[in-house]
Amino acid sequence: MTLHSALNLADFPLDAPGSDAYAALVARCRSEMEAEGMFNLDAFVTAAAAQTEADRHKPKMATESFNHARTHNVYFRKEVPGLAPDHPALRPFDTSNNTLCSDQLDGSLVGQIYRWQPLIDFLATVMDKPALYPMDDPLAAFNVMQYAEGQALNWHFDRSEFTVTLLLQAPDEGGAFEYRTGLRTPDDPNYEGVAQLLAGDDPQMKSMSVVPGTLNVFKGVNTPHRVTPVVGDRPRMIAVLTYYERPGAMFTREEQMGFYGRTTYA
Ligand SMILES: O=C(O)CCC(=O)C(=O)O
Numbered sequence: 001m002t003l004h005s006a007l008n009l010a011d012f013p014l015d016a017p018g019s020d021a022y023a024a025l026v027a028r029c030r031s032e033m034e035a036e037g038m039f040n041l042d043a044f045v046t047a048a049a050a051q052t053e054a055d056r057h058k059p060k061m062a063t064e065s066f067n068h069a070r071t072h073n074v075y076f077r078k079e080v081p082g083l084a085p086d087h088p089a090l091r092p093f094d095t096s097n098n099t100l101c102s103d104q105l106d107g108s109l110v111g112q113i114y115r116w117q118p119l120i121d122f123l124a125t126v127m128d129k130p131a132l133y134p135m136d137d138p139l140a141a142f143n144v145m146q147y148a149e150g151q152a153l154n155w156h157f158d159r160s161e162f163t164v165t166l167l168l169q170a171p172d173e174g175g176a177f178e179y180r181t182g183l184r185t186p187d188d189p190n191y192e193g194v195a196q197l198l199a200g201d202d203p204q205m206k207s208m209s210v211v212p213g214t215l216n217v218f219k220g221v222n223t224p225h226r227v228t229p230v231v232g233d234r235p236r237m238i239a240v241l242t243y244y245e246r247p248g249a250m251f252t253r254e255e256q257m258g259f260y261g262r263t264t265y266a
C-alpha cells in the first residue's frame with residue numbers, strides 16, 4: 001500500500017499547504033490545542049490501512065517485542081528532589097505493555113508516516129515551531145505498542161513536550177486514554193494536585209476513546225495521562241511518533257534500558 005492511498009488527504013489536506021482548507025485545519029487544531037492540550041485527526045489513516053498495519057506487526061509483536069513491565073511513579077524517576085519518598089505524588093503504579101522499536105519496524109507504514117515531511121511541517125505549523133525533527137534514536141523515534149487483556153500504561157508525564165499517536169487497532173473494551181490537562185506548569189510542580197489526581201479525586205480528569213486510524217497530538221509533558229486496562233481478546237495497538245525541536249534527539253542509555261530493555265549505546 002502506498003502512503004497516499006493509506007491517508008485521508010481529502011479531509012486532512014496536509015499535502016496542500018497554502019490552500020484554504022489547510023489554513024482552516026491548522027486554525028482548528030491550534031484552537032483545540034489551546035483549549036484542551038490536544039487535537040485529533042479522526043481516521044487520518046483509513047480504517048482498512050490501520051487494520052492492515054496492525055495485522056502486519058502481530059507476528060513480531062508476539063515473538064520479538066519488549067514487555068515493558070514495571071512499577072513506576074508519575075515522573076518515571078526513582079526520586080524527586082524535595083519530595084519525601086512516601087509523598088502521595090510519588091505513589092507507585094504498575095504498567096505493562098509490549099513494544100516494538102523503530103529498528104524493528106523497517107518498511108512499515110508507521111515509519112513512512114513518521115518521516116513524511118508534510119506531516120512534520122504541519123505539526124510544526126500547528127505548534128508554532130520553526131521546525132520539527134525526527135529523533136536519531138534507533139529505538140525511541142517511533143514505536144508500536146500493544147496492550148493485551150489486562151495490560152495498561154499507568155499515570156505518567158511524558159519526556160517530550162508533545163507526543164503523536166496513531167491508533168491501529170481498538171480493543172473491544174477498556175484501553176481508554178485518561179488525562180488531566182495542565183496539572184502542572186514549568187514554574188509550579190503542583191505536587192498536591194498530582195497527589196489528588198493519583199488518589200482518583202480530580203473532577204477535571206477526562207477520558208477519550210478514538211476510532212482506529214486517528215492521529216492524536218497531545219502535550220503530555222505537563223498533562224498526566226494513562227491508558228486503562230484492556231478488556232477482551234482484542235489488543236489495543238497504537239503507534240507512537242516522537243519529534244523534537246532540535247535534530248539528533250536521543251534517549252539516554254538509562255531511558256532506553258527502562259523503556260525498551262536494551263540500549264544502542266556502547
Ligand atoms: O497508548 C497511548 O495512547 C499513550 C501512549 C503514551 O502515553 C506514551 O507512549 O507516552
Ligand SMILES: [Fe+2]
Pocket residue numbers: 156157158163220225
Ligand atoms: Fe505518555
